[in-house]
Amino acid sequence: MSEERAPAVSVLLATAAAVLCVLADAPQPLRALVIGIFMLVVPGAAVLLWTRGWPPLVVTTAVLSASMAIDVLLSTALFYLGWWSPTCVLLLLTALCTACAAARLRAPDRMEKA
Amino acid sequence: MSRPDKTMSGAGADLLPWTRGPAARGSSIGPGPSGPAHGRSGVDAPAGARRRGRTAPQHLAPVASEPWTRGSTGLHDRGPQWWWTQASSVGLLLSAGTALAVCAVQGVPGPTDTGLVSVLPLSFWLTVALLLAGITISVWSVTPQPWFAAAHVTVLVIAVYGVGMFGTPYPRGTVPWRHVGVATELVTSGGVDPTIDAYFGWPGFFAMLASFTGMAGLADGQALMRWAPVVNELLLLPPLLVLFHALTRDVRVVWSAITVFYLANWVDQDYLAPQATSFFLYVAVLGLLLTFLRPTRAHLRSPRGGGPIAVIGRLVRGSGPQGDPRGPVPPPSQGAATILVLAVGVTAAVIAMHQLTPFAFILAFVALAVGQRTPVRGLPLVTGTLVVLWLTLAAAAYLQGNLGELLAGVGDVAGAAQGGLVERIQGSPGHLLVVRGRLLFSVVIWGLAGLAVLVHYLRGRRDTTAVLLLGSPAVLFGMQSYGGEMLLRIFMFSLPFAAFLAMQLLPRASTASRRRAAGALFLTGTLLLTPSFVLVHYGNQLLDQRSAAEVEAIAELYRLAPPGALLVAGNDNTAWRWTEYGEHRHVTLERVMAEDEPQDAAAVVRLLSDQLLELPDGGLVLLTQAHLDYERLLGRRTSYSVEEVQRVLLTDDRFTVLYRRDNAVIAQARGPRT
Numbered sequence: 001m002s003e004e005r006a007p008a009v010s011v012l013l014a015t016a017a018a019v020l021c022v023l024a025d026a027p028q029p030l031r032a033l034v035i036g037i038f039m040l041v042v043p044g045a046a047v048l049l050w051t052r053g054w055p056p057l058v059v060t061t062a063v064l065s066a067s068m069a070i071d072v073l074l075s076t077a078l079f080y081l082g083w084w085s086p087t088c089v090l091l092l093l094t095a096l097c098t099a100c101a102a103a104r105l106r107a108p109d110r111m112e113k114a
Numbered sequence: 115m116s117r118p119d120k121t122m123s124g125a126g127a128d129l130l131p132w133t134r135g136p137a138a139r140g141s142s143i144g145p146g147p148s149g150p151a152h153g154r155s156g157v158d159a160p161a162g163a164r165r166r167g168r169t170a171p172q173h174l175a176p177v178a179s180e181p182w183t184r185g186s187t188g189l190h191d192r193g194p195q196w197w198w199t200q201a202s203s204v205g206l207l208l209s210a211g212t213a214l215a216v217c218a219v220q221g222v223p224g225p226t227d228t229g230l231v232s233v234l235p236l237s238f239w240l241t242v243a244l245l246l247a248g249i250t251i252s253v254w255s256v257t258p259q260p261w262f263a264a265a266h267v268t269v270l271v272i273a274v275y276g277v278g279m280f281g282t283p284y285p286r287g288t289v290p291w292r293h294v295g296v297a298t299e300l301v302t303s304g305g306v307d308p309t310i311d312a313y314f315g316w317p318g319f320f321a322m323l324a325s326f327t328g329m330a331g332l333a334d335g336q337a338l339m340r341w342a343p344v345v346n347e348l349l350l351l352p353p354l355l356v357l358f359h360a361l362t363r364d365v366r367v368v369w370s371a372i373t374v375f376y377l378a379n380w381v382d383q384d385y386l387a388p389q390a391t392s393f394f395l396y397v398a399v400l401g402l403l404l405t406f407l408r409p410t411r412a413h414l415r416s417p418r419g420g421g422p423i424a425v426i427g428r429l430v431r432g433s434g435p436q437g438d439p440r441g442p443v444p445p446p447s448q449g450a451a452t453i454l455v456l457a458v459g460v461t462a463a464v465i466a467m468h469q470l471t472p473f474a475f476i477l478a479f480v481a482l483a484v485g486q487r488t489p490v491r492g493l494p495l496v497t498g499t500l501v502v503l504w505l506t507l508a509a510a511a512y513l514q515g516n517l518g519e520l521l522a523g524v525g526d527v528a529g530a531a532q533g534g535l536v537e538r539i540q541g542s543p544g545h546l547l548v549v550r551g552r553l554l555f556s557v558v559i560w561g562l563a564g565l566a567v568l569v570h571y572l573r574g575r576r577d578t579t580a581v582l583l584l585g586s587p588a589v590l591f592g593m594q595s596y597g598g599e600m601l602l603r604i605f606m607f608s609l610p611f612a613a614f615l616a617m618q619l620l621p622r623a624s625t626a627s628r629r630r631a632a633g634a635l636f637l638t639g640t641l642l643l644t645p646s647f648v649l650v651h652y653g654n655q656l657l658d659q660r661s662a663a664e665v666e667a668i669a670e671l672y673r674l675a676p677p678g679a680l681l682v683a684g685n686d687n688t689a690w691r692w693t694e695y696g697e698h699r700h701v702t703l704e705r706v707m708a709e710d711e712p713q714d715a716a717a718v719v720r721l722l723s724d725q726l727l728e729l730p731d732g733g734l735v736l737l738t739q740a741h742l743d744y745e746r747l748l749g750r751r752t753s754y755s756v757e758e759v760q761r762v763l764l765t766d767d768r769f770t771v772l773y774r775r776d777n778a779v780i781a782q783a784r785g786p787r788t
Binding site: 025028048051053061062066069070071074079084 | 330353459467
């Protein structure tokens, strides 16, 4: 696996871990820990897969911020639409992260250079 | 995300700001060829030009190695001094960790009227002293060791923000419980009812919390309450590093400022709350904007032309050399667009989460635009538009019922001062010491920042960005009293920049003696800062610390309360509403008696009984030791005391005592309801 693909693969693996924890009803505190890390990191990492050359601290800050923003906006929208449920949130976050990671894996040459 | 391009830093690249090549080791901040010894001034060459090996244009000073891109040293390059620094740092960290563990096991005795400062064990103070010594060695040695600084700062945060939880299974304060209840209410109702209260006009944080607890299989967010302050403070570390690295190349100033920030953040807004997450996003967005969307040489020239914006810009920027656009200055195509989109998205999330922080964002964006610290001028307009949209759509129901009250405070500086200052300066002698300590502490921090600005101004240097962002939150003061907390919030928004500017007062490490002097000054200052911080941060611990008796009594209250019942608590110091948020009306005794103004406790009990019997669903009264402590510490604002009411309640035939334990009482009005 090339270095360029590693982040996208990591996003996919983390997403899968979160889904598995929920489906398998993993014991606490493992489930809470996995979901917490998933919500804090993975959505932001997924949408920022195309960045390159950013310093690690900047990446960390951007990923955390983007993840929180996505979590807040998605959850809020679902509540206002009356569609909220933990399953719906998980499905949508999974779809977003998977789509971003898949797109990134398919197009490694079209990424934005930093 | 791809790893950063290794060619940026040469062989053996380690792309963290704390690993530097041999050339930079003598002065870790690496003076540029045209900069002074401390490497503080000068405009950086475009990162792209450096990477591609092209010579930077003549008008741009070649940059010393960027904090992100310095290569690591080989072991063979490290002399005895380096090894001593490493060994000392490790030793101090391990010793501090041991002392902290001892403190955690010992627990913390019950607080007094001055909180924890007079009761914390020696192990705590030893922990902090060792950590501050470790930070000093890590930062102010010949070659700064940011990894060790990070480790020490991390343990320091755990120590100073976690000590309040040692020895108690409950979180501090009453508000986190309420926030858990808001999230639970969202889950129960499945939608947002903005007519409940203000929380439901800005439900973003609670929606996220509900999503987390739902996916994590938790009943509610109570498990997050206790250690939320430590987690939220630790989460601030990356964006603070990004922000400070965008303001200076001096890694010693960066870590010193971070240490001072953590020892000065007394405002206690880091619990499970929208404002904690919003503040994190505030710091993150500003740090990212200042890193990526930096002014070019053209922007740093004095703005020409007429018009009010240009005039204000010239006044703000002044004519002296601008401090330090540090860090890489990438061309706009290198991440700027992404960061801009991220900034807008994050701002939108904050607008959905919190009433106040969006306005802090707008003020910061305006300040940066007017001061030409960023080439992006449209952010204030975009943010303002999003705020208006939210207020007119999502929060309209809340505004319709409360607009008059919200607008009444606009421009009322005296009123804000009354609520934020005067009304808080009352209570027991111990509490008065805490309140005055908070005022003095804040003045000192701001004063140090102001002194640094003055010293730099006299030396012909400007720290425009930091000054603008230090001062922009002050405009909030005249907007609203915010429940008497506006000054506190202004201090919070300004603190990163105040800490940064205050550290500019330390001597530059241009010689060994000056470096040692700066290190000694830093260590002395932080050692003096720590007990002050504990006094002002934990000064209300007597009120903030929940007891098992109170928590059990409140759980019993909800077990006993009939559906729709009115629940009356002695005062605001009640850790309730974490369940059945929308099921009951929760009020305080003072609120119930507001129109009647009873003269004594007997009148209160009589009036309370009459009012509760009139309610179709009835009501219950809850009085606990926490209410008595609140009144004793903060002073009484009514003609009766909770203690007197409790005494009368226990013997009055109008009430039946349903629960009584450890000075916690739950009573119900006796008699047929009308």
